[in-house]
Amino acid sequence: MTGHSRAITSNQPGPHRDLTRRVERALQHPLRKPVADHTREAFERAEHWRDARARMPLILDAGCGVGLSTRRLASEHPGCAVIGVDRSADRLSRDHGPLPDNALLVRADLVDFWRLALAEGWQPARHYLLYPNPYPKSVHLKMRWHGHPIFPVIPALGGRFELRSNWRLYVEEFALALRQATGVEAGVEAFEPDGEPLTPFEGKYRQSGQSLWRLVTELPHRPELLPVE
Numbered sequence: 001m002t003g004h005s006r007a008i009t010s011n012q013p014g015p016h017r018d019l020t021r022r023v024e025r026a027l028q029h030p031l032r033k034p035v036a037d038h039t040r041e042a043f044e045r046a047e048h049w050r051d052a053r054a055r056m057p058l059i060l061d062a063g064c065g066v067g068l069s070t071r072r073l074a075s076e077h078p079g080c081a082v083i084g085v086d087r088s089a090d091r092l093s094r095d096h097g098p099l100p101d102n103a104l105l106v107r108a109d110l111v112d113f114w115r116l117a118l119a120e121g122w123q124p125a126r127h128y129l130l131y132p133n134p135y136p137k138s139v140h141l142k143m144r145w146h147g148h149p150i151f152p153v154i155p156a157l158g159g160r161f162e163l164r165s166n167w168r169l170y171v172e173e174f175a176l177a178l179r180q181a182t183g184v185e186a187g188v189e190a191f192e193p194d195g196e197p198l199t200p201f202e203g204k205y206r207q208s209g210q211s212l213w214r215l216v217t218e219l220p221h222r223p224e225l226l227p228v229e
């Protein structure tokens with residue numbers, strides 16, 4: 001990924017006024033959409049891979065793109081099993097060198113993969129959401145992860161959770177949604193990655209001189225956040 005990247009522009013001056021309502025709805029009504037067969041199969045393969053690493057703490061890299069961060073996290077945490085998930089076969093297929101033995105790339109829809117992970121009792125030690133698609137137009141709130149019906153599953157999984165974005169408001173809204181769903185207060189901070197960027201998008205934004213924002217918080221595993229219908 002190269003080149004200049006423009007800073008986010010949005011017609012939203014502050015947190016979306018429907019955010020609280022969206023989160024409330026997601027907390028009251030769990031997503032019922034059936035899990036796609038291809039993600040169920042991908043999840044089963046991931047479970048099988050994990051079985052061979054049952055004693056290793058799990059790191060999830062959600063929306064891993066080309067999997068650079070998955071590789072880096074696996075090298076930084078050799079004692080952990082790192083799973084990168086992305087729905088784009090094209091991104092996942094790009095050659096970024098061999099995968100370490102403690103890393104796995106999975107093609108799957110996170111909306112399904114996260115639900116299966118929670119249902120199977122997965123408890124990631126660390127959970128990364130690095131530069132999710134921002135969907136900055138106000139009308140697209142429901143496509144941002146914190147405005148999506150899947151949202152409560154993310155904190156329910158628990159672990160040290162880290163979100164990074166080049167759009168401050170995305171991280172601020174996510175923090176508000178987290179507080180509403182869990183009571184956890186997570187601070188939003190500007191940060192400068194030291195050394196190599198963790199992901200291609202991080203590199204691209206940095207090259208363009210954009211500010212980077214993140215939220216890091218420790219979340220308890222709380223499957224009961226999801227109502228049983």
Ligand SMILES: C[S@@+](CC[C@H](N)C(=O)[O-])C[C@H]1O[C@@H](n2cnc3c(N)ncnc32)[C@H](O)[C@@H]1O
Nearest residue numbers: 063064065086087088109110130131199200201
């Ligand atoms: C802006 S890119 C960031 C990729 C990478 N984390 C990075 O920083 O370079 C967002 C990624 O999220 C993935 N994504 C978006 N929605 C997804 C979903 N429902 N399930 C799985 N991956 C998804 C996209 O395919 C894309 O690779």
